[in-house]
Amino acid sequence: MAVLETKNLCYTYDKKRKPVLNNVSISFDEGKTYAIMGKSGTGKTTLLSLLSGLEVPTSGEILYHGKNINKIDKYKFRSQNIGVIFQSFNLLPQLTALENVILSMDVSGLKIKDKKGEALKMLSKVDINEEKANRKILKLSGGEQQRVAIARALCYNPDIILADEPTGNLDEENQNEVVNILKSLARDDGKCVIIVTHSQSVGNACDEIFDLSSLNKKTE
Numbered sequence: 001m002a003v004l005e006t007k008n009l010c011y012t013y014d015k016k017r018k019p020v021l022n023n024v025s026i027s028f029d030e031g032k033t034y035a036i037m038g039k040s041g042t043g044k045t046t047l048l049s050l051l052s053g054l055e056v057p058t059s060g061e062i063l064y065h066g067k068n069i070n071k072i073d074k075y076k077f078r079s080q081n082i083g084v085i086f087q088s089f090n091l092l093p094q095l096t097a098l099e100n101v102i103l104s105m106d107v108s109g110l111k112i113k114d115k116k117g118e119a120l121k122m123l124s125k126v127d128i129n130e131e132k133a134n135r136k137i138l139k140l141s142g143g144e145q146q147r148v149a150i151a152r153a154l155c156y157n158p159d160i161i162l163a164d165e166p167t168g169n170l171d172e173e174n175q176n177e178v179v180n181i182l183k184s185l186a187r188d189d190g191k192c193v194i195i196v197t198h199s200q201s202v203g204n205a206c207d208e209i210f211d212l213s214s215l216n217k218k219t220e
């Protein structure tokens with residue numbers, strides 16, 4: 001069974017305008033990477049907000065392991081099952097990298113024995129050593145902040161990772177590194193990884209590409 005699925009998903013911000021998402025039905029499996037592509041304004045970020053439970057569909061359904069996410073405990077879904085990496089990182093700049101990750105563990109409400117040890121392990125997985133982990137976010141480079149945002153999304157072991165243009169501001173080397181980290185999360189840890197991207201090379205590195213421009217058009 002798909003870990004996450006949309007069925008005839010529609011979303012309208014403003015009833016006077018055309019729907020942003022129009023009957024989108026796609027399904028996502030564990031252990032795979034997906035790219036969501038399409039021109040600016042086609043609804044990629046909107047789709048991620050719906051998949052992460054931040055917005056509620058105008059019509060249609062989003063199923064997590066076959067259950068409508070708007071009928072299950074959404075707080076639990078958002079803080080435990082799904083990890084979101086925002087384009088703007090949404091890290092707290094005055095805290096250290098380590099404190100940002102631990103805070104996210106606290107928010108999840110999960111009982112984690114050695115939070116600091118686990119957080120450092122997550123950070124080292126994305127190549128942030130202990131010295132960098134103890135630096136304030138503001139004192140890390142853009143690529144390093146991006147990797148901290150990944151560690152933060154992973155720290156409560158969600159089965160789905162959503163990332164909105166995670167390589168948008170990175171040079172090629174950092175872009176490749178972030179893509180490799182995300183791919184290994186799918187391949188080695190069995191996570192479902194969904195990446196919004198404008199980069200064809202990031203798209204090609206994924207197992208499957210969904211082009212929202214044509215998915216929306218087909219059903220109009």
Ligand SMILES: Nc1ncnc2c1ncn2[C@@H]1O[C@H](COP(=O)(O)OP(=O)(O)OP(=O)(O)O)[C@@H](O)[C@H]1O
Pocket residue numbers: 013014020038039040041042043044045046047
């Ligand atoms: N809060 C909002 N209220 C009204 N309209 C919105 C809102 N957010 C987005 N839109 C509109 O919905 C459409 C889809 O926006 P969305 O942010 O999902 O696009 P996107 O595919 O992520 O674009 P980009 O590649 O530029 O990030 C756009 O036409 C946008 O103007």
Ligand SMILES: [Mg+2]
Pocket residue numbers: 044045046
């Ligand atoms: Mg967007």
